Amino acid sequence: MTTTVTATPKAAPHPLRAEALRGFPPLAGAAVIVLTAVLMIATAREWQGNWAETADQLHDSLLMTLPVAAAAGCWHGGRERRRRTEELWSTAVRPPLTRLLAHAVPVALWVAAGHLLVIAGAAVATWWYALGDHPHLILVPGDTIALMAATVVGHVVGRTVPSLLAAPLLGVAGFAGLALPEGNGVQPLDPASFAVKGSWPAWWQPLAMIAWTLGLALTLTLAYAGRRRAIALLPLAAALTAGALLAQVGDATWRPDPLLRRQVCDTSTTPAICVNAQYGRLLPQVTTALSGVTGKLRGVQGLPTRWADRENGPRSGEAQLPILTPFGWSLVRGRLTRPDRYAWEAAAALSDRGQCKRLSERVSLADGAVLTYLAPSPDQSDYDAVMAKGSATDRAHLRASQAARAKLAGMDEQRRRTWLSAYFTARAACDDKAVPSL
Structure with missing residues (x-):
């Protein structure tokens, strides 16, 4: 008896998988990783060790990565035109919207993955030196969706504009638009607008920003490739509602960080x-x-x-x-x-008289002697050398200052403690006459 074995044909790979694993999308993700990583590494001294500064720096990097994402989507959107396969793709069974998403979504996912990978790397770098606080992730969803939305919008532009310069021009235009000076009326709608230092957005602000950016991207996509273009009115309504809310509330969406208090x-x-x-x-x-x-x-x-x-x-x-x-x-x-x-600056703050009246020469000499005794300035010797080469008045002041310093340093411990107590008591009362002489 003969047994017939029937081979089961393998299922064809999903179009999204084929697009995502080869060609341009991985390169777009790599470009976002490299660009953001370079920006973060170049400013590492300013954020590494502080979670709030890390989150601010990552958010500020959108000023560069959003135009790059839009340009990447635009370049990929013009792929079929450059290959001259537009007519061939128009004969495919899949509807236009499906074909567009099959090309645009992989690039958007790679861009988002690159952004999230850099966030993970920055979190590790910050955690190693963290001085307190906790990771601030509230801006991450809105920033990631904004990058994906910019990629999809760029893709539609690339399909629409028949020019090889469309991608670089879109990137330049995007950067110029995002770099508008602060205080303009559209700043609350800018997903890359600078975060208010020492503040964090209300819980709904990232959701509104997602609705604004994603709504605009979906509106443009459905208007371009949707079978029923009237459906584009739904995401447009959501985007306009979110945009109106953001514009109306403005900077009031930001709340002071309670840790700062x-x-x-x-x-x-x-x-x-x-x-x-x-x-x-x-x-x-x-x-x-x-x-x-x-x-x-x-x-x-x-x-x-x-x-x-x-x-x-x-x-x-x-x-x-x-x-x-x-x-x-x-x-x-x-x-x-x-x-x-740091110690010298802290010691200087102790003798700072704030709103007290103008100091006399006698009190000024006492202030200098106390500061030098508590924490000598790292630049004191250089300052004395300059004064020694100055005018007769400068040299006289230097001699008086050195004599006052020597007198305070030469006191026995009990006498010096008594003198310092009188000095700081008079300082607190803004009473120049009560400041003891040296």
Whole structure:
């Protein structure tokens, strides 16, 4: 008896799979990865170690990647024209909308995947040096959908405009449109608009932005290739509704980051040391950097209760801790770059008289002596050398300043503590006459 084996034919691969795994779409994703990665690496000093800055930097990169995504979609959309296979594709069984999506969606998915891959890499790089806070992902869905929508819109433009220059011109036009100065009336509708520093959008803002960008892309797609073009009115209505909401509310959609209003303090020192909760893990470094200052102030009366890190300035009874932002200068990848200068700036804040009246020469000499004693300036020797080569008045001031510094440094510990207590008490009261002489 003979057995007949019938071979089961393999199913044809899905068109999306074939388009996604070869040709131009992977290159578009690679272009987004390279461009965004270059932008992030070039500015790593400014964001690495702080989750909020990382999220802001990734969002700001849309200024470059959105035009690239649109240009990539446009170039891919003109593929059949360049191959001169338009008439052949028009005879295919699949309807025009299906054919368009089969070509456009793989590019959009690769662009989105490239964007998400860079986000994952930036998250790992930030986590390694993170000083506190947590990852901010609220902008990610809206940014990713905006990239996909730009790709689809570019694809439709590429199918419509019969020119090899359509893709680069669309990219340039997109960049010019996104780079409009802040304050223009359409800024709330710009998916690449700069985030409000220290703030995060309300929960509905990313959803409205998705409806705005995706609605416009679907409207254009359905109007171009839909069997019933009237259906394009549905996504258009959703886009216009979301756009009207965004335009009407504007910057009011952004809410202050609650962490910026919190302080993390070390109360074992006098004054206490408080840093912003957004980078609370930096507190041990700051305490160590200021240990020389706080050690010399042990037992001194009349001091501010704390150093505080507040963007709007210190409150009554506080001194301003040196501002660490923008990152990339005094703070890089979670480390203080110049602890000596940081200590000098913190010591200077203790003798800052704010709104007090104009200082006399005697009080100015006392301020300089106290600052030099607590934390000598890294540039003090250079400053003294310049003064020594100056006019007779400059040289006289330098001699008086050096004498005041030497007198304060030469006091015994108890006498110096008493003198410093009188000095800081008078400073707090803005009483020049009560400042002890040197």
